[in-house]
């Protein structure tokens with residue numbers, strides 16, 4: 001089989017690759033405002049990301065909102081990502097002074113680890129100890145509400161408190177405080193998933209949409225499927241041919257659709273291929289985890305550096321730091337002027 005054409009194949013004429021994803025419904029703007037208002041009373045922010053896209057699920061907007069607040073990054077859906085990415089991601093985040101926990105809301109041990117971390121901080125925070133509040137933020141569909149339910153189940157043995165769903169945008173407003181532990185008393189605040197208002201890089205948008213962060217009808221199922229096929233072809237350990245029960249591996253989405261539609265009976269009257277139904281089946285198969293553990297982000301050193309240089313802005317400076325920076329810049333300018341006049 002030929003090596004996948006990958007991203008080049010996205011330019012094939014019958015798929016409109018030009019579509020820019022700009023999805024920021026009103027409830028997200030409202031959600032950000034509510035988060036900012038509540039932040040003062042919050043002791044810890046848990047920023048939830050998707051382990052399948054450890055870089056693409058970083059929302060630079062949170063950097064600005066969270067500022068200097070105590071923060072823990074949680075990579076959820078770890079059951080769907082290869083285990084070997086965990087050490088790389090931990091290392092990269094440690095370089096940025098960021099502690100990271102990987103969770104899978106179906107596994108008690110990983111959720112317990114998160115709860116213990118919150119408890120450790122709560123115990124160290126004597127001022128706020130009687131009421132330790134944790135705000136859960138993150139992009140849509142990363143599993144924030146599922147995480148809250150799992151924490152509550154493990155912490156106080158109670159059932160579901162937050163609504164969950166396979167489509168993005170289930171939580172549309174900030175929740176009231178949800179108790180997840182009696183002693184010390186730990187409360188959680190669920191927030192609506194907040195997408196970055198504008199995703200400038202189309203490949204990042206495709207990855208976010210593939211993992212369910214953007215509604216399919218806003219993205220383009222054909223483009224998503226094409227990119228997915230490219231990634232599957234790059235992953236030697238994934239036998240999608242076996243999973244889909246098709247005859248031939250391929251790097252051509254048309255060929256895949258043609259083979260798959262027959263296998264799943266996605267045919268209209270007269271035998272015409274039902275392309276939408278076939279594409280949806282392919283995407284669903286991936287999202288159900290049937291292809292196994294797949295990371296959609298490249299995590300080699302160069303790719304990680306490129307990502308952070310291009311997408312992540314430094315958190316805003318505090319007033320003090322800002323003053324210091326201005327003074328240093330002023331000193332530098334004076335020095336340069338003096339040099340120009342040969343005074344130094």
Ligand SMILES: Nc1nc2c(ncn2[C@@H]2O[C@H](COP(=O)(O)OP(=O)(O)OP(=O)(O)O)[C@@H](O)[C@H]2O)c(=O)[nH]1
Nearest residue numbers: 104105141142143144145146164165169170171193
């Ligand atoms: N495989 C897997 N699926 C998960 C995990 N956590 C959540 N999910 C699934 O992911 C989907 C989204 O979960 P939610 O908890 O609704 O996500 P959310 O971040 O609250 O979503 P929004 O309301 O859009 O902000 C649901 O179908 C969950 O069952 C996990 O750790 N592993």
